[in-house]
Amino acid sequence: xxxxxxxxxxxxxxxxxxxxxxxxxxxxxxxxxxxxxxxxxxxxxxxxxxxxxxxxxxxxxxxxxxxxxxxxxxxxxxxxxxxxxxxxxxxxxxxxxxxxxxxxxxxxxxxxxxxxxxxxxxxxxxxxxxxxxxxxxxxxxxxxxxxxxxxxxxxxxxxxxxxxxxxxxxxxxxxxxxxxxxxxxxxxxxxxxxxxxxxxxxxxxxxxxxxxxxxxxxxxxxxxxxxxxxxxxxxxxxxxxxxxxxxxxxxxxxxxxxxxxxxxxxxxxxxxxxxxxxxxxxxxxxxxxxxxxxxxxxxxxxxxxxx
Numbered sequence: 031x032x033x034x035x036x037x038x039x040x041x042x043x044x045x046x047x048x049x050x051x052x053x054x055x056x057x058x059x060x061x062x063x064x065x066x067x068x069x070x071x072x073x074x075x076x077x078x079x080x081x082x083x084x085x086x087x088x089x090x091x092x093x094x095x096x097x098x099x100x101x102x103x104x105x106x107x108x109x110x111x112x113x114x115x116x117x118x119x120x121x122x123x124x125x126x127x128x129x130x131x132x133x134x135x136x137x138x139x140x141x142x143x144x145x146x147x148x149x150x151x152x153x154x155x156x157x158x159x160x161x162x163x164x165x166x167x168x169x170x171x172x173x174x175x176x177x178x179x180x181x182x183x184x185x186x187x188x189x190x191x192x193x194x195x196x197x198x199x200x201x202x203x204x205x206x207x208x209x210x211x212x213x214x215x216x217x218x219x220x221x222x223x224x225x226x227x228x229x230x231x232x233x234x235x236x237x238x239x240x241x242x243x244x245x246x247x248x249x250x251x252x253x254x255x256x257x258x259x260x261x262x263x264x265x266x267x268x269x270x271x272x273x274x275x276x277x278x279x280x281x282x283x284x285x286x287x288x289x290x291x292x293x294x295x296x297x298x299x300x301x302x303x304x305x306x307x308x309x310x311x312x313x314x315x316x317x318x319x320x321x322x323x324x325x326x327x328x329x330x331x332x333x334x335x336x337x
Contacts, residue, residue, distance in 0.1 A: 031063030033225045035089075035096070036214070038070045039081035042275035043088040045326065046229070046259045046266065049293045052307060053256055053319070054227040055094045060314040066221055067096040070214075071104045072207055088276040091286050093307035101221060103213055110208035113216045113246055114169060114201065122245050123201060125167035126154040150197035166204035171212075171242065173198070178237035183225075183254030183316045185233065192237050199238055215239050219248040230255035231266065254316055257323040259296060266323075274331065283337035292334055296324035302334070 035051045037043065043051075058065040069085070071077040089096070117123045128150075136151040150170065154161045161167045173196070179189035192199075201212040208216075218226065233255040243250040258266040279289060287304035294310055295302030298320030 031058055031061040031225050032066065032222050033058035033063065033227060034066040034068055034218070034221060034223050035094075036068040036070050036217075037085060038073065038076075039078060039085060040073065040076040041081060042084055042277045044276070045274045045289075045293065048088065048092060048276055048289070049259060049296060050227065050229055050256065051089060051094055052092065052290065052293050052310075053297060055307065056310055056314040057225060057227050057254070057316070059308075059311045063224075064097040065095070066098060066101070066223070068101040068217060068221065069103065070210070071102055072210070072213060074104065077104075084277055088280070091276065091280055092290060093286065101217065103217065106213070106217065106220075107208070109216050109220060110202075110213055113212060114208075116246055117169075117171065117201070120245060122172050123169045124154065124156055124172070124198075125161040126150075126170045126198075126200075127161040127165035127167045127204070128153050149195075150199070152198065155198060168200045168204040169202040170198040171201045171238075171245070173238070173241045174244075178240050180236060180240060180250075180253060182233065182236075183227070183252060184256055184319060184321065185230065188233060189237050190234070192241055195234075196238060201242070211235065211238050212242060215242045215246065215248065218251055219243070219246075223251045225254070226251045227254045227256065229258050229266075231258060256297070256319060257321065260323045260325050262325060262327050274326070279335055282335075284335045288335060296320070296326070 033054045035054050037047055055065050069082055114123065130147060132153070133150055134148045136148070136153065153159050154170070173192035175191065175193050177189050177191050179187065182188045199211060200209050202208055236253055240250055260266055276289070280286070285304065287306055290307050291300060291302050291304040294300040294305065299310060299314065299318055
């Protein structure tokens, strides 16, 4: 088994990220496998070197190690271009000069998954359409029709018809940068990733990625999507919640064992008593994970994580 953790260095690591890292690490270590670290820094405007350094400190503080060198997506442009060339040769991509606003205004554009935006109406799709000459153009991928199904390690049977749910989706932005959907497929295949554990906000991305694996002739990994941590407002815990960053907790003098214990309780693995990450390895399995989102209350955080 070979798993990975692939954060974007756009801010400090928060408890939601840390939980995904912990569970991915436990899955790999419990199977006697490898755990790799990849930095998804394609968004150069938002990614910062200091956040990469902070990521290393946070993971080490939690007791999570990784195998081999860290892979940076910003150094992988040639690999993404090679994949795009393969897709061009197979007739699976075409240039599109539509802006987001134009797609949203299209009369035939119902809303697709939240991460993708409105369903693309096919304005630039050949042979009936084409990109505007001289306009910045993205590249869109033509998905195969029919349901792209898979068995998720947490949710069980999953999938949808990508063409109907998403339409032709972007694999290279109009600024020449590879999209997340393409880059994650190319990089997971390059690193030999066999198992991907991540938050279930990415569950709807998986059929798109499976279509890309098929079009590129690559072997997909097994997927497991874990329920997210939610705040008391019902929204998922995210980088906007500055008080829940690992750096903030560490700087406040909170012991790492107490954080690990809380993350494991939110996952359904323990009763929340302080523990080291290594202590959770022997009894870990996907079947033990909680199947519903955990609610993170301010009171619980204040009581459990006080110095």
